Amino acid sequence: MTRRERLGLTLLAGGAGLALVNVAMWAMGRGAGDWRPVLSGVLMAVGLALLALEVARGVRQRGE
Numbered sequence: 099m100t101r102r103e104r105l106g107l108t109l110l111a112g113g114a115g116l117a118l119v120n121v122a123m124w125a126m127g128r129g130a131g132d133w134r135p136v137l138s139g140v141l142m143a144v145g146l147a148l149l150a151l152e153v154a155r156g157v158r159q160r161g162e
Contacts, residue, residue: 103152110145113138 116138120130 100152102148106145106148106152108145109141109148113141113143113145116141 116134120134120138123130
């Protein structure tokens with residue numbers, strides 16, 4: 099597993115964890131705030147993008 103793959107998985111897991119915290123806070127009646135849902139989405143999007151880049155790179159290397 100490359101460094102970028104580990105970083106992508108870490109960011110994806112961090113975004114998912116923050117999303118769960120946001121849902122828990124909402125269920126308890128407290129607001130999630132303005133920045134936490136946005137940060138969660140950004141973390142997940144960047145993590146998925148890094149993983150997609152690594153998958154594409156791996157497919158290209160197999161084809162060569």
